[in-house]
Amino acid sequence: MFLRSAILPKQMLGDRALPLVIAVNVFLAGLTILVAVTVIGMVDRWSGDVARLASVQLPPAGNSLGQAEAVLALLDDEPDIVRAQRLDEKAVSELLAPWLGRGNVVGDLPIPQIIDIELAPQADVAALRARLEAAVPGIVVDDHADWQAKTTRIRLLVYYAAGSVILLIILAGIIMIVFTTRANLRDHRHLVETMHLIGATDAFTALQFQKHFLDLGIRGGLLGAVPVLAVTYGLARLAEYQPDLWLPGNGVPLTSYTVLILPPVIAALLTMATARIAVLRILRQMN
Amino acid sequence: MIQVENVDLAYPGGPVVLRGLNFQLAAGSFHFLTGKSGAGKTTLLRALYLDHRPERGAIRMFGEDIATLPHEALPALRRRIGVVFQDFRLLDHLTVAQNVGLPLTVAGIEPDRRDKNVAELLDWVGLGDKSGSYPPRLSGGEKQQVAIARAVIGNPRIVLADEPTGNVDSDIGGRLMWLLAQLNRQGTTLVIATHDQTLLRDYAAQAGVLHLDGTGGVVQQSSAPVQMPHTGS
Ligand SMILES: Nc1ncnc2c1ncn2[C@@H]1O[C@H](COP(=O)(O)OP(=O)(O)O)[C@@H](O)[C@H]1O
Ligand SMILES: [Mg+2]
Numbered sequence A: 001m002f003l004r005s006a007i008l009p010k011q012m013l014g015d016r017a018l019p020l021v022i023a024v025n026v027f028l029a030g031l032t033i034l035v036a037v038t039v040i041g042m043v044d045r046w047s048g049d050v051a052r053l054a055s056v057q058l059p060p061a062g063n064s065l066g067q068a069e070a071v072l073a074l075l076d077d078e079p080d081i082v083r084a085q086r087l088d089e090k091a092v093s094e095l096l097a098p099w100l101g102r103g104n105v106v107g108d109l110p111i112p113q114i115i116d117i118e119l120a121p122q123a124d125v126a127a128l129r130a131r132l133e134a135a136v137p138g139i140v141v142d143d144h145a146d147w148q149a150k151t152t153r154i155r156l157l158v159y160y161a162a163g164s165v166i167l168l169i170i171l172a173g174i175i176m177i178v179f180t181t182r183a184n185l186r187d188h189r190h191l192v193e194t195m196h197l198i199g200a201t202d203a204f205t206a207l208q209f210q211k212h213f214l215d216l217g218i219r220g221g222l223l224g225a226v227p228v229l230a231v232t233y234g235l236a237r238l239a240e241y242q243p244d245l246w247l248p249g250n251g252v253p254l255t256s257y258t259v260l261i262l263p264p265v266i267a268a269l270l271t272m273a274t275a276r277i278a279v280l281r282i283l284r285q286m287n
Numbered sequence B: 001m002i003q004v005e006n007v008d009l010a011y012p013g014g015p016v017v018l019r020g021l022n023f024q025l026a027a028g029s030f031h032f033l034t035g036k037s038g039a040g041k042t043t044l045l046r047a048l049y050l051d052h053r054p055e056r057g058a059i060r061m062f063g064e065d066i067a068t069l070p071h072e073a074l075p076a077l078r079r080r081i082g083v084v085f086q087d088f089r090l091l092d093h094l095t096v097a098q099n100v101g102l103p104l105t106v107a108g109i110e111p112d113r114r115d116k117n118v119a120e121l122l123d124w125v126g127l128g129d130k131s132g133s134y135p136p137r138l139s140g141g142e143k144q145q146v147a148i149a150r151a152v153i154g155n156p157r158i159v160l161a162d163e164p165t166g167n168v169d170s171d172i173g174g175r176l177m178w179l180l181a182q183l184n185r186q187g188t189t190l191v192i193a194t195h196d197q198t199l200l201r202d203y204a205a206q207a208g209v210l211h212l213d214g215t216g217g218v219v220q221q222s223s224a225p226v227q228m229p230h231t232g233s
Helices: A017-052 A065-077 A089-100 A127-135 A146-189 A189-199 A202-241 A254-285 B041-050 B071-078 B096-105 B109-126 B140-152 B168-184 B199-200
Strands: A055-060 A083-086 A113-119 A140-142 B002-010 B014-025 B030-034 B056-061 B083-084 B158-162 B189-193 B206-210 B221-222
Touching: A017 A146, A017 A202, A017 B206, A055 A065, A065 A083, A065 A113, A065 A127, A089 A113, A089 B221, A140 B014, A146 A189, A146 A202, A146 A254, A189 A202, A189 A254, A189 B096, A202 A254, A202 B071, A202 B140, B002 B158, B002 B206, B014 B041, B014 B206, B014 B221, B030 B199, B041 B056, B041 B158, B041 B189, B056 B096, B083 B140, B096 B109, B096 B140, B109 B140, B140 B158, B158 B168, B168 B189, B168 B199
Parallel strands: B030 B189, B030 B206, B083 B158, B158 B189
Antiparallel strands: A055 A113, A055 A140, A083 A113, B002 B014, B002 B056, B206 B221
16 A cells, blocks of 8 residues: 555545455465475475485395395495395395285295395495495395486476466456556546656656555455465465475475565566566557 | 757547647737637646657657657656646645645656745645645645746746636635646746636737647637736736
8 A cells, every 4th residue: 555656536436356366375375385496395305304214135045144244234334335234034024015015034035134124325326236245146236226317307296286376366466456457547548648748757657556456465465364374374374293204394494485485575576577668558649 | 949840649549639739829928729629728738748749740848859868868857847737636645735746746846945946836826824735635726826837836837738728616716726827927838728718808919829720730829918027927
C-alpha cells in the first residue's frame, strides 16, 4: 500500500485476484522447493556416509581366520583406512539372510569373510584396491561406487522434476499476470494517454504502474510465503519426534531452506516487470 | 514560433485529412482556427501538440522540427505546450486540484510549490472552492475551467484550445475566452479552434484567423497585430 501511486485510482482491476493467484503459485513453488531440498539433502547426507564406507571380501578358497587376521593387519597399516573390522559369522549370516534365508546356512557352505572398512576422507580407492589385490589374490574391494552413481542420478532426477514443476508454475503465473496487467491497462488507456499528452515521460508513467503491481506482487508473495514457512516449521518440529523420516531438520540443516525466499521475491519482481513492459509497449505505440 | 511547411496530415490507414499546409504563427500571436465540423481543426491541433506526426513536411516549434524528433525528446517539448482538449481529458478519480497539478507532478515539481501554484490558478479561473471536488460532479463550464487551469499551470509558451466554448452557455463561454485572451496578453502564443462566429466578431481586433476550407485543407490566414505583453496583473 505504501507503494501505491498517487496518480492511479485507488482501486484497480485485479487488486484482489492477482495477489491471490500469486500467493497460490508462490505456495506451490515453495512446497516443491521444500520437497526437493529435503530429498536432495537426505540423499547427499546418505551418500556422504556411504561414500566413506567400503568392504573387503576375502575369497572363500582361502577361508581361514588366519588369513583374515593377516589381511586385517595389512589394512591397519593402510593410511587411507581409518578403521577396519571383521564381521563375525553371525553378522555375515544376517547379511546373507535376505538371499539364503535365516538358519539355512549349511555349515560347510563356504561363507566369505567380510571386513568392513571406513575410508579416510580423501582416500584413493583405486590405488588401495590395486595394492590389496596385489597382496591378496582374489580379494574384492567394494566401495559402493554403484551407490554413488545412483544417488547422483536421484539428485538429477529431483532437480529436473522440481525444476519442471516450478517452470510450469512460473509460466502459469506469468500468463495470469500478463493477462491481468493488460486488462488493467486497457481499462486505464485514457489515463495513460492523458499523462503522455501532458508531458509525462514513458519512464514516469511506467513507474506508476510498476509501483502498483510491485505492491500487488509483494502482497501475493507474502501471502503465499507464510503457509510455506508454517509447513516448513511444522515439519521441522515433527522431525524432532520422527528422526527416521525424511524431514527438514533430520540431517538437512534448516539453513538449506533459505532458498524458499526466492519464490515470493521472484513473483514480486516478475509482476513489476510485466507491468513495466506492458505499459512501455502501449506508450511506444503513441507518438 | 510555429512554422508549418508543406504538411500533410492523415490518420493511420485513412485518407489524407489536411494537405499541403503552410503557415507561420508569430510568438505571442493569437489565432482562431476555424472551419466547419470535420474540416480538420482537431487533427491540426493534435499535430501541434505532438499527438501524431505529419505524413510529410516540417513543423517547427521552439527551434526544432517536431516531425523528426525522437520519441524520447517529445515529453520535454509537450510540457512547453498547454492544451485544452476538446473532450477535456480530466481524470475522474483525481480531485480538481490533483488534475490541475498533474503536469507539475509528472514534471517532478515539489508538492509544496505545485500545490501553491494550483491554488493560485484555481482562484484565477474562479474554481477556488472546488479544489477538492471530482470532475464527474462538475458542470461542463467548470470542467472547461479545470482544463484551462491544467493547460496553463506549467507556464507554457504556447496554448492550444480545441473548441473551449463548444459545450457551455455563452456567458460562461465569454468568461473562459476572457481567461484565454488574458494569457495571450501576458505573451502566450494562443491558438483556439472554434466555429463560434460570435467569438470571431468579439475578438476580431486581437485575433487572426486560420481557416480550414474543408476540402483537403488550404489554410487561409489573416493576422492581427501581435500584442505587446503586459506584465503584472
Ligand atoms: N482518430 C481518427 N481516425 C481516423 N479519422 C479521423 C480520426 N479523427 C478524425 N478523423 C477524420 O479526420 C477528419 C477531420 O476531423 P477533425 O480533425 O476531428 O475535424 P474537426 O475538429 O474540424 O471537426 C474527419 O473526416 C474525421 O472523420
Ligand atoms: Mg474537433
